[in-house]
Amino acid sequence: MPLNKRTLLKGAAAALLIAGSLATSFAPARADTLPERFKDLYEAAKKEGSVVFYTSYRQETSTQVLEFWRKNFPDVKLNIVQKQTLDLIPTIEAEKAAGRTNPDVVFISQRFILDDWKKRGYLTPYKVRDFGKIGGNYKDADGAYLATAATLLSAAYNPKAFPDKSVLPKKIADFLDPKWKGKIVFSDPQSAASQLTWFQTLLAHKIITWDTIKGFAKQDFLFTRGNAESVRLLVAGERDLSPLISSQNVITAKEKGQSIEAYILEDGVVTNENYLAIFKGGPNPTAAKLLEEVLTSAEGQELVANTGSYIPTHPDAKTPEGLPKLADLKIIVADQDIGGEASTKFLEQFDAVFNRQ
Structure with a gap:
């Protein structure tokens, strides 16, 4: 979409x-x-x-x-x-x-x-x-x-890299396919609140598990400080896709004529x-x-x-x-404690999984 x-x-x-x-x-x-x-x-x-x-x-x-x-x-x-x-x-x-x-x-x-x-x-x-x-x-x-x-926390890609979007991952689990290794950009949940929200929400709703996150750790993610930087790297062709970039940042880039599109995964979308x-x-x-x-x-x-x-x-x-419209979406409700004790525990475990001690 x-x-x-x-x-x-x-x-x-x-x-x-x-x-x-x-x-x-x-x-x-x-x-x-x-x-x-x-x-x-x-x-x-x-x-x-x-x-x-x-x-x-x-x-x-x-x-x-x-x-x-x-x-x-x-x-x-x-x-x-x-x-x-x-x-x-x-x-x-x-x-x-x-x-x-x-x-x-x-x-x-x-x-x-x-x-x-x-x-x-x-x-x-x-x-x-x-x-x-x-x-x-x-x-x-x-x-x-x-x-x-x-706003939508949805997947995004560079259409120049994928003129046929049917080849893109359709579910979160699809990003674990080895063919995407070294091609994914993602904002660091340590610095980007939307990514922190996304992870905690998906874990709470059992859409992903810590095994999923361990799989992400094998995909050579390129971490950025925030969504704007992730957009810049996608547009520049330094990476090709992301499971999550805020819809606000994608729209802003598209208004400037930059090569980026967002789409909704079959799992649903965190708002x-x-x-x-x-x-x-x-x-x-x-x-x-x-x-x-x-x-x-x-x-x-x-x-x-x-x-x-x-x-x-x-x-x-x-x-x-x-x-x-919100009524047309399969919404995954973000009702978690973001920024509190639960976030602290998540980030500690996340850093351990990605060997960032």
Whole structure:
């Protein structure tokens, strides 16, 4: 299943789309605009005047969200703190330990962390207007958090090396065939959270075993620091395929005209969901609700999906062209403790298998 984002408009048309029409781009398909829909909440949020958003968005996504927000809700300032999820978590923990709650809303990809924060009373349950439309797998039943975006952790290859993709591995176990030795690139789970998520999830669901990982160790993997570097090596022809590269990185490379394709293995695909949650005791509780309403809406999810190469969870939000809908996929749910004690034990055993002591 090739993944390919729609061809971007160029020149003046692109400038108008990105800089001039974000506030109205969704209007023709819907009866009301977001400022109209959330008028009462916006009026109340004006009294607070700002909202603090801790997010793991990419820079280009943050930029577009800021522009969109300014056009639609100019009287409430949106302050964004942008970091990777595994950096945001300790930042928030340190602030809480110091007795501070700085963010109003957070966007991170680790569900088990949000479950822990919910138990510890850090989060304010809030059921947005479209709460009932979002599938049960993508939300906390009490409204403590809600997934608004997902990426695919799928296989990838260089089509110049394999013009006939029917010869590619169809299942994870197929990558153990000796004919692929020395041809596989893979981001190191020690430095790449998506690869760590992939391994732990597949082990938990018994799709692979440690014998599978021992088989990988015999295949002369070329390890990289992250998905972007793996893409670069595939495109350059230094390696030919990978059992896992994040769909975001593949799409970004394809937009630049680079030779890379992603595809779904028969075992299914691990998705990496990103969740929104409101912090209890945050400085702007009403503005926090407004921000969550906007970002969970179909319009908000479409904006983020198109600028960040995500798949939206809202059924009324359009999926970027070339990306599959979540409902059409065999999803392997990533519900493991990523980054905690289980990850530490996994990485120790992984290094031992690959003789990296």
